[in-house]
Amino acid sequence: MTRWMPHATVATVIHDDGYFLLTEEMSEGRQVLNQPAGHIEFGESLIAAAYRETLEETGWEVNITHYQGLYINTSPSGITxxxxxxxxxxIKAQPDATLDEGIIGPRWLTWNDLLNAEQQQQLRSPMVIPCYRDFRDGKQFPLDIIWNFDQGDR
Structure with a gap:
């Protein structure tokens, strides 16, 4: 019997005065835009992973305020x-931050910029626009919706 193993990742919607913080990166030989996002490391909480991935991919320290939701996608290669x-x-940019391999740098975009990037097929993942659309629709949950027993929650 084959065991199904989805990849657990985090992503952030970082917003400031009508602009969203994205990362410009290389993926499969092309330049794309993505949310700050990545895999959760062993023993790491979801929130800690969100802070870390945002810093590693944009060079920005952030304040994580809410959980937005769980987005599930199976890629053409079969990975869920x-x-x-x-x-x-x-909070503030860290100009000396070491960015992950393949990251070009941070980009601040408006909602219209995001829609244009989608039309131009410049987004790395089909999950990007739904996350920002849900943010615009006010979908959010308090962080204490997450129970992390390994971290001593509750």
Missing amino acids: YHRHCFIGTP
């Missing part, structure tokens, strides 16, 4: 991703 999306605000 469970993306836990968080909402946050920027």
Whole structure:
């Protein structure tokens, strides 16, 4: 019997005065835009992973304020991703931050910029626009909706 193992990831919607923080990166030989996102490391909480991935992919320290939701997508290669999306605000840029391999740098975009990037097929994942659309629709949950027994919650 084959055991199904989805990939657990985090992503963030970081917003400030009508702009969203994204990352510009190389993926499969092309330049794309994505939410700050990545895999959760062993022993790491979801929220800690969201902070870390945002810093590693944008060079920005952020304040994670809400859990937005779980987005599930199976890629053409057959890998299923469970993306836990968080909402946050920027604190400050870290100009000396070491960005992950393949990351070009941070990009601040408006909603219209995001829609244009979608039309131009510049987004890395089909999960990007739904996350931002849900943010615009006010979908959010308090962080204490997450119970992390390994971290001593409750």
